[in-house]
Amino acid sequence: MTSSRMSSDARRAHLLDTAERLFVSVAYDDVPMAQIASEAGVTRALVYHYFPTKADLFAAIWARAHETLGTTVDFAQARSVRDGLISALVAYLDFYEKHLGLVLTANRSAIAAAPVVRDPITATFDTLTTTVLDAVGASGEPRRIAETAFAGWIGFIREATVKTLLDRTVTPEQNLAICIDVLDATVGRHIDLDVPAGRG
Structure with a gap:
């Protein structure tokens, strides 16, 4: 679960880590943003704050x-x-x-x-x-x-x-x-x- 004291960089990395675990085990099209938010312990709004689309989220994982x-x-x-x-x-x-x-x-x-x-x-x-x-x-x-x-x-x-x-x-x-x-x-x-x- 994320912490309110988590820095912006740390929170972004946490979201990337969470999404990557899902993407390597489940087909990309079968992973909704709501599931990523749930697994990360944050709201969907927070995920969208960092990554406007699921493609942007995957792209950040891929670039990393x-x-x-x-x-x-x-x-x-x-x-x-x-x-x-x-x-x-x-x-x-x-x-x-x-x-x-x-x-x-x-x-x-x-x-x-x-x-x-x-x-x-x-x-x-x-x-x-x-x-x-x-x-x-x-x-x-x-x-x-x-x-x-x-x-x-x-x-x-x-x-x-x-x-x-x-x-x-x-x-x-x-x-x-x-x-x-x-x-x-x-x-x-x-x-x-x-x-x-x-x-x-």
Whole structure:
């Protein structure tokens, strides 16, 4: 139960924690705001004060989860840019497995296309793409082509990973190998990912 002495930040975090527990166990569309308020021990009006819509509430949870993913790849610790990118990929796949309930809402629900849901995903991968292209010193047309290749690769790993986690017919290790193969066949065809880390 919340306390009247709870700070605004603490109360907001409490609402996010409560809603996240519900969203990972019950389908997004089946969780009314009234239930979130009840579980949090507050009124619906208070929930709406912090989050005007349920989509805004989920988006805040989704953005908070992405903060733990870490969008800055430290290529200085990797032998090559490719190795650094694979380390980022491993972290991303681990994130998907640990947050599967949220991932399904963000990719398979009625709000999947909403900007408030897509923006954290876009920001994460825009940062990763820029970091990689800067690290290899890509510019001009090769950079533009590689950016498009990155977008396709990111879409592939998202779909392949969701399918892997739902179907369980392919192991996470096999999915990782597939994603690396596709990386080399798309992005790796247009920029040299094997350059030493930090060259750019």
